[in-house]
Amino acid sequence: MQLNKNGDKFLGWTVVSAVLAGFLLLSGCENGHGQQAPPPPIPEVAVVTVSAQPVLLTTELPGRTSAYRIAEIRPQVSGLIQKRLFTEGAEVKAGDMLYQIDPASFQAALDNANAYLAKAEANLPAIRSKADRYRKLMASNAVSQQDYDDRAAALLQAEAEVEYWKASVKSARINLGYTRITAPISGRIGRSNVTDGALVTAYQSQELTTIQQIDPIYVDVAQSATELQRLKQSLDAGRLKQSGADSKKVNLLLQDGTPYSLEGTLQFREVTVDPTTGSVIVRAIFPNPKSVLLPGMFVRAVIQEGIAEQAILAPQQGVNRNPKGEPIALIVDETGQVQLRRLTLDRAINNQWLVTSGLSGGERLIVEGMLNVRPGATVKAVPFDGGAATATPSPPTGTPTQAKN
Secondary structure (H helix, E strand, O other), rough: OOHHHHHHHHHHHHHHHHHHHHHHHHHOOOOOOOOOOOOOOOOOOEEEEEOOOEEEEEEEEEOOOOOEEEEEEOOOOOOEEEEOOOOOOEEEEEOOEEEEEEHHHHHHHHHHHHHHHHHHHHHHHHHHHHHHHHHHHHHHOOOOOHHHHHHHOOOHHHHHHHHHHHHHHHHHHHHHHOOOEEEOOOOEEEOOOOOOOEEEEEOOOOOOEEEEEEEEEEEEEEEEEEHHHHHHHHHOOOOOEEEHHHHEEEEEEOOOOOOOOOOOEEEEEEOEEEEOEEEEEEEEOOOOOOOOOOOOOEEEEEEEEEEEEEEEEEEEEHHHHHHHOOOOEEEOOOOOEEEEEEEEEEEEEOOOEEEEEEEOOOOOOEEHHHHOOOOOOOOOEEEOOOOOHOOOOOOOOOOOEEEEO
C-alpha cells in the first residue's frame, strides 16, 4: 500500500489512540487482580414520617365592622334650637342632654291645660252633690225620673271633662319634655347637622346627629355559600367535629395584618344567600374597650370550622406537581423502594399541606434527594435532620394544630 507522508502520520495516530482506548477500557473493567468493579452505591434520601394528628381548621373571611347600636337623633316637637349641649366626637351617656328647643310655647300649653283641669275639678263637687240629692228625692217621688237622669248625665260629663284635661296636661308635659333632646343610648356622638338658632320640625327626615355604641362592636363577614355547604357536609360525615363553646370563638386581623388583641364570639349566620355574591353574612361581636375598631373598618375574621382528628400534614418541600398540575409525592415503603403517590390537598398550614388522600399515618415521605431517584428504585432512607427548621412541629397530645383556609 502506498501512503504519502501525511497519510502515514494519520494512520500512526489512529493506531496509538486505539491502543490507549483499549488499555483504559481494560483498566476500568478490572482491578489489579482482574476482578469486576463494585456496583454504584444505593442513593440516600431524607424522609419524614407523617402521622395522623388533630388539626383545628379555621377559615379567614373578609368583612367590615359596624356599630353595636346606632341612634339617629331627631326632634319630636317643632321649635327653635336654643343651644347645643355636647361636644362633637365625645362620649355621651344615655340621658345626657344634647339640644334645648325653645320651651316657651310648650310651657304655656302646659299651664293652659293645668288651668282648664283646675276649672273642671272645681265644678265637679257641686255637680256630684246635686246628682246625689236628686237621687234621694227621686226615691220619694219628689222629682221626676227625667230630672234625675239630667243630673246624672251632667255628673258623667263633668267627670269626663276632668279626665280629658288630665290627659291634656300629660300630653303638654310630654311635649315640654321633648324640648330637652337627650341621648337614648351611650356611645360616641358624631357631628351636629344643626346649629344654635336653627328651626327644626317634629320627626324630620334629616337627623340632628348620630350616636354609635362601638363597645362592643359587630364584625360582618361574607362566607361563600359553597364553602358553608362543604363545611356542613364535612360535619355531617364526621370528618370535622365542633369543639363545643370554642367553636364560636373568632379572632380578628386588622387591615394592616396585625392581630386584634381581644377574642370575639360568633353570633349567627344569615339564612338567606345574597344572589349577587352567592354568599351569606356571618356576624361576630368583639369587645372594643379602647375604640381600636371603628365602624366601617376593613378586617379579616378567623372563624373556627372544626377539628379534623385524623389529619395528615405533609411538608410542602416533599410535594411536587406533575405536568398536569396534580400534586404528587414520593414515599419509601417497608422494602426500601420508592413509590409514587398522587395526593389530594385541602389547604396550606404554615409550611405544610393538609392531605385528605394519598398518604397514611406512618408512611415515610421523601423531602430531600427526590431528584436522584425514580419510582421503583431502591434507596436508603435516613431521617430528615432539617425538619425542625422547615416543618411545623407536632403539637402536644390533645392539642390540635390550628389551620387557616
